[in-house]
Amino acid sequence: xxxxxxxxxxxxxxxxxxxxxxxxxxxxxxxxxxxxxxxxxxxxxxxxxxxxxxxxxxxxxxxxxxxxxxxxxxxxxxxxxxxxxxxxxxxxxxxxxxxxxxxxxxxxxxxxxxxxxxxxxxxxxxxxxxxxxxxxxxxxxxxxxxxxxxxxxxxxxxxxxxxxxxxxxxxxxxxxxxxxxxxxxxxxxxxxxxxxxxxxxxxxxxxxxxxxxxxxxxxxxxxxxxxxxxxxxxxxxxxxxxxxxxxxxxxxxxxxxxxxxxxxxxxxxxxxxxxxxxxxxxxxxxxxxxxxxxxxxxxxxxxxxxxxxxxxxxxxxxxxxxxxxxxxxxxxxxxxxxxxxxxxxxxxxxxxxxxxxxxxxxxxxxxxxxxxxxxxxxxxxxxxxxxxxxxxxxxxxxxxxxxxxxxxxxxxxxxxxxxxxxxxxxxxxxxxxxxxx
Ligand code: GDP
Ligand code: GDP
Numbered sequence: 090x091x092x093x094x095x096x097x098x099x100x101x102x103x104x105x106x107x108x109x110x111x112x113x114x115x116x117x118x119x120x121x122x123x124x125x126x127x128x129x130x131x132x133x134x135x136x137x138x139x140x141x142x143x144x145x146x147x148x149x150x151x152x153x154x155x156x157x158x159x160x161x162x163x164x165x166x167x168x169x170x171x172x173x174x175x176x177x178x179x180x181x182x183x184x185x186x187x188x189x190x191x192x193x194x195x196x197x198x199x200x201x202x203x204x205x206x207x208x209x210x211x212x213x214x215x216x217x218x219x220x221x222x223x224x225x226x227x228x229x230x231x232x233x234x235x236x237x238x239x240x241x242x243x244x245x246x247x248x249x250x251x252x253x254x255x256x257x258x259x260x261x262x263x264x265x266x267x268x269x270x271x272x273x274x275x276x277x278x279x280x281x282x283x284x285x286x287x288x289x290x291x292x293x294x295x296x297x298x299x300x301x302x303x304x305x306x307x308x309x310x311x312x313x314x315x316x317x318x319x320x321x322x323x324x325x326x327x328x329x330x331x332x333x334x335x336x337x338x339x340x341x342x343x344x345x346x347x348x349x350x351x352x353x354x355x356x357x358x359x360x361x362x363x364x365x366x367x368x369x370x371x372x373x374x375x376x377x378x379x380x381x382x383x384x385x386x387x388x389x390x391x392x393x394x395x396x397x398x399x400x401x402x403x404x405x406x407x408x409x410x411x412x413x414x415x416x417x418x419x420x421x422x423x424x425x426x427x428x429x430x431x432x433x434x435x436x437x438x439x440x441x442x443x444x445x446x447x448x449x450x451x452x453x454x455x456x457x458x459x460x461x462x463x464x465x466x467x468x469x470x471x472x473x474x475x476x477x478x479x480x481x482x483x484x485x486x487x488x489x490x491x492x493x494x495x496x497x498x499x500x501x502x503x504x505x506x507x508x509x510x511x512x513x514x515x516x517x518x519x520x521x522x523x524x525x526x
Pocket of ligand 1: 099101209235237238
């Protein structure tokens, strides 16, 4: 299920990363007195009361001039408007209101975005409240005072943020599979989308709904419907922003968050890179279906071993997702582009496959007989039974005598046995271990 996305915007030094790290439940990882330090964590999963959501820090570029700062602010705000359900707009009580704050507020207001105005560095609520009221002048609602350092006002602020989340009771009824194309800039994502949407057999229609849906495209193929996520972003002519790695990662997170199946586009000429692995990791963590599309296949000189060699390299670097489907395509020549739909159908089916408990436990009994469960200090793991509790991704609960005895490698072994029996190609599987005394 897709989680709401909360984007953090604001000028440099207002305390975005301090607040981010605090919400992400981490110590402040990087002391940022050195300009230009890249912060690795730019998104994180947060739980607050009954809510789970993803926060994104859209800042992080160190501008050297005032003009550059204004441009960065504009880009941050644009990203946030496009991708987030709620924007946390951070301002600094110590610096007071500045020109750039008004500009961002204008953009957010025009986009009719849900905004929580957060006034940071209010380290003393009694003394500093009068300075907070100044921010009413931005005209985007009540200022919420916090101190990221002293951890004041955070709960009230999060209450405001979560109150603005979309009520997804009705929206979730859309059964159409949602597909995201992700990958490095220039891997060929836009070319693939254009080719796919241009196929004779494809009927393109608009997706009605929220603002964020407006960037998606619904298509029909063989009487089946699919929604391609963020096609507007992909097809946009000015892609300079995507060249900024930070933005390309945030866009990926946002698209993956909303997707059922992720098509990771790899540039065949460059091979699989670390950045590809990072992107793949995002999709894997979120349990999405995965198809790896090796694009620009037309540019590769091939012999009998080329496909095998490429496949091995991918399996090697993306070793955490051996289940991913791999397909070799060319957006330029159109080679195997229609086949993407067949692979999609297969992955979608596998994500929704349910295995009956009886059958599952036959496999389990056989697996346990072939390889004894681990033991520790004379105590052996007993596995009573397992059952599939949900789909997308298929999720299993294994009931055991003692959780501590269940070794990661044994779960992996059981996963392999299940895959041998049922395939589940293209989808990750999730396992929960429960004790039953
Ligand atoms: P960013 O550039 O917006 O991400 O800002 P940082 O999180 O790097 O913070 C900039 C500076 O403000 C750092 O020196 C922080 O320690 C400081 N800072 C952040 N939050 C607070 C706060 O609540 N109170 C005070 N007094 N300082 C803060
Ligand atoms: P994106 O940044 O991932 O959306 O990549 P684009 O779709 O903009 O493609 C980047 C460049 O690669 C463009 O110059 C495309 O024409 C080129 N390109 C994309 N797909 C292919 C392909 O299959 N074969 C070849 N030869 N070039 C391609």
